[in-house]
Amino acid sequence: MTALRVxxxxxxxxxxxxxxxxxxxxxxxARHLAMRDVQxxxxxRTPRQPVAADVIHPAVSVRYVPYRTFPGAGRRGxxxxxxxxxxxxFGLRAGALAASMVERGEADxxxxxGASVLGYARRRHSLAAPLVLNPQGLEEFGATxxxxxxxxxxxxxxxxxxxxxxxxxxxxxxATDRALEPAVRTHLGVPDNRIYTIPNALDLAQVDxxxxxxxxxxxxxxxxxxxxxxxxxxxxxxxxxxxxxxxxKEHSGRIAREPWRWVIVGAxxxxxxxxxxxxxxGLTPNVLLAGRLEDRELxxxxxxxxxxxxxxxxxxxxxxxxxxxxxxxxxxxxDAGGLPDKVKNGVNGWIVPAGDGSALAAxxxxxxxxxxxxxxxxxxxxxxxxxxFSWTSAVDRTLSMYSELLARGAAVR
Numbered sequence: 001m002t003a004l005r006v007x008x009x010x011x012x013x014x015x016x017x018x019x020x021x022x023x024x025x026x027x028x029x030a031r032h033l034a035m036r037d038v039q040x041x042x043x044x045r046t047p048r049q050p051v052a053a054d055v056i057h058p059a060v061s062v063r064y065v066p067y068r069t070f071p072g073a074g075r076r077g078x079x080x081x082x083x084x085x086x087x088x089x090f091g092l093r094a095g096a097l098a099a100s101m102v103e104r105g106e107a108d109x110x111x112x113x114g115a116s117v118l119g120y121a122r123r124r125h126s127l128a129a130p131l132v133l134n135p136q137g138l139e140e141f142g143a144t145x146x147x148x149x150x151x152x153x154x155x156x157x158x159x160x161x162x163x164x165x166x167x168x169x170x171x172x173x174x175a176t177d178r179a180l181e182p183a184v185r186t187h188l189g190v191p192d193n194r195i196y197t198i199p200n201a202l203d204l205a206q207v208d209x210x211x212x213x214x215x216x217x218x219x220x221x222x223x224x225x226x227x228x229x230x231x232x233x234x235x236x237x238x239x240x241x242x243x244x245x246x247x248x249k250e251h252s253g254r255i256a257r258e259p260w261r262w263v264i265v266g267a268x269x270x271x272x273x274x275x276x277x278x279x280x281x282g283l284t285p286n287v288l289l290a291g292r293l294e295d296r297e298l299x300x301x302x303x304x305x306x307x308x309x310x311x312x313x314x315x316x317x318x319x320x321x322x323x324x325x326x327x328x329x330x331x332x333x334x335d336a337g338g339l340p341d342k343v344k345n346g347v348n349g350w351i352v353p354a355g356d357g358s359a360l361a362a363x364x365x366x367x368x369x370x371x372x373x374x375x376x377x378x379x380x381x382x383x384x385x386x387x388x389f390s391w392t393s394a395v396d397r398t399l400s401m402y403s404e405l406l407a408r409g410a411a412v413r
Contacts, residue, residue: 247357
């Protein structure tokens with residue numbers, strides 16, 4: 001039997017272009033498909049420095065397309081301009097390369113991320129291979145941050161049009177959480193029969209290799225440890241959690257009577273303001289602003305934490321919450337974005353309304369009073385990841401979707 005051939009098209013991928021949510025998703029998808037004996041060709045932008053041919057996986061071939069942008073792109077404040085100009089143009093070129101592969105019989109499925117498959121979408125009507133689109137978090141539509149929707153709708157107009165064009169020609173559009181399904185319908189105009197919900201996932205073997213209990217023990221100093229992970233921006237809600245912890249420090253529970261610390265891993269433009277808030281609330285001695293950490297250090301902190309707290313006001317998928325769950329940590333999260341898909345209230349953690357500092361304080365105080373329950377919830381979180389959010393599960397769903405699309409196309413022909 002001939003192996004399934006998939007062309008994955010993406011603007012960037014780890015480790016060629018750095019590490020982010022998109023880059024990690026593309027990397028893991030390509031590797032895990034290859035491990036299932038799928039012939040994977042990855043189409044992405046030309047790297048700044050040469051990389052090894054097998055940088056993704058020995059069985060994944062990589063083809064590069066130039067990404068031409070303006071001088072100074074990549075500096076702060078240029079993201080919107082770059083993504084609304086250079087990105088769609090890259091999508092035309094990268095999508096055209098995928099189309100040529102299909103015409104030569106080198107690909108059975110084209111799986112694109114965002115506007116990267118614009119050139120393929122424009123020719124989809126004359127090409128045999130189905131198009132799968134993963135639009136990721138729909139940030140350019142303001143879907144995960146309503147407070148900035150107007151700004152994004154103006155600045156990202158060309159990119160939005162490109163993504164919509166890809167979605168309209170796609171045979172399947174992926175929502176990475178159930179919470180994103182309405183956004184896919186509303187912003188992209190995709191009917192229910194073309195929406196497939198396949199969550200972003202974790203490679204649990206990699207997670208387990210990064211850190212274990214002994215690594216956490218090195219960082220644990222006898223203090224109750226709360227952990228938060230995320231880019232330091234206002235929408236992550238760290239100022240709300242700071243106010244909640246300041247109230248607890250003054251009034252009740254373990255935070256009032258025992259040594260404790262709040263460890264925040266991440267960097268970003270909100271750091272200076274957060275430092276002022278911590279100073280004003282008297283929390284500075286209890287807080288470690290760890291900055292950006294390498295994976296091993298970050299995962300050691302997951303192991304050291306008593307409780308993971310994600311106070312975000314707006315959110316997409318939240319891989320950091322999944323990582324905490326994979327390390328068997330109970331989680332206190334808000335009801336933003338895809339978080340309720342992951343944290344089951346009373347099972348592996350607690351969900352509070354986004355921006356509600358009083359609810360956050362009360363929930364944290366109650367959670368810390370029962371170490372045995374925290375351990376039980378941590379184990380439940382790990383089971384949820386294994387069942388629903390591991391790459392084993394995600395690739396099963398992806399291959400099932402591919403089979404359905406190919407069968408549907410064969411029936412039509």
